[in-house]
Amino acid sequence: MSDWLVYRGTGEPHDGIADLPEPPPWRVFYTDEPTRFDRDHDYGLSARWPLRAAAYQVDRHAVEMVNTALYLRRPLLVTGDPGVGKSSLAYAVAHELRLGSVLRWPITSRSTLKDGLYRYDAIGRLEEVDKVSAATPADVGRYFRLGPLGTAMAPYSLPRVLLVDEIDKSDIDLPNDLLDVFEEGLFEIPELSRVADTFAHAEVRPADDGARVAVTAGRVRCRAFPFVVLTSNGERDFPPAFLRRCVRLHLPAPGPDRLRAIVHAHLGEAAPHAETLISLFLERRSKGELATDQLLQAVYLARHAAGEAAADRGHVAELVLQYLNQDRR
Incomplete structure (x- = not known):
């Protein structure tokens, strides 16, 4: 699991930032390619x-x-x-x-x-x-x-x-x-x-x-x-x-089928661990308030940061699947 750490907390300067993977699609803020969706005007859409x-x-x-x-x-x-x-x-x-x-x-x-x-x-x-x-x-x-x-x-x-x-x-x-x-x-x-x-x-x-x-x-x-x-x-x-x-x-909270479609639409062909994380997300959502984008973050992290072990994937999921209810822990 330590292999995914770009910032290591050692205080020693290094060039590890170069190992950071491409951001998730919804966190891309700039592209060199011009983006035009209006028929007559370019209204400056962000990437x-x-x-x-x-x-x-x-x-x-x-x-x-x-x-x-x-x-x-x-x-x-x-x-x-x-x-x-x-x-x-x-x-x-x-x-x-x-x-x-x-x-x-x-x-x-x-x-x-x-x-x-x-x-x-x-x-x-x-x-x-x-x-x-x-x-x-x-x-x-x-x-x-x-x-x-x-x-x-x-x-x-x-x-x-x-x-x-x-x-x-x-x-x-x-x-x-x-x-x-x-x-x-x-x-x-x-x-x-x-x-x-x-x-x-x-x-x-x-x-x-x-x-x-x-x-x-x-x-x-x-x-x-x-x-x-x-x-x-x-x-x-x-x-x-x-x-x-x-x-x-x-808009109701999405169920299992729609969550699978959302994960696929945003992150492409999901890794096998996506199904496990969807189940974990649904289980935790039944006990407290969670947002769908937290699931997307968990799948992205598990793909790029977690090891092969289920415990590793569960660990990175816990980092982002935190309840939005202030009284939940």
Whole structure:
């Protein structure tokens, strides 16, 4: 088992880092090969998400609910335990439908609607106030940057994919604030509305640094309603007004067959020890909270780090199959 240790804890410098195997597919952050999945624009996809999206395993019910949300132009509220693939679903849809990179908005208790819509560099504008009279629409727009929600609502010909991650962590008002934007399909940038007589049009940077977005009279109106995935770990309830405007999907914890398919999709032809680790994972999951990606990590480690002995494989599995419940050990 000591052969797998790159860092040995001896304090003696060495070049063992060169022996580190290739990372698991979902931890690849850069590739020299250009990645383009959008029909017209390169939205700067990271290297790992096309790989992870292509390997995502989805069941028939989830497929039907995704299509329901697409047809109705409604947000998809996805619930389920941590690690069941709620966030990955957004990337899988973006990959398969060639809708460019996913616009991700991670939610905290401090998140506000404006955070998701846009940012305004008021100080930068004041520092260059003498230049405003000669400014062009592009110059005025450079003081603004759309957030992930604002970018998703821009008038693209194809829908963008917006992931609002962990909406259940938000302040109590945010879900209802989102409803107005989703219902109207537009939002206003007051700072641009006030100068609309001088600058009827402005060109604003999107969140993903793609082509500038044209803003008319301070308003951004969507052309194709975005595919919106709202994820929730069930930490709070949502008001009925919010729920009835969403398409709801619950992702259950995957069973043995789906776990085998997930391992195969992410790691290829699994070694014989994968079946043993799946059984161990299921046994431990029956006693406490575990996420599916912990199983993938265990299989990867067992392939690259463990010896042939079952005890070795069990040892590396124990390193990552730790309960997510704080009261479990």
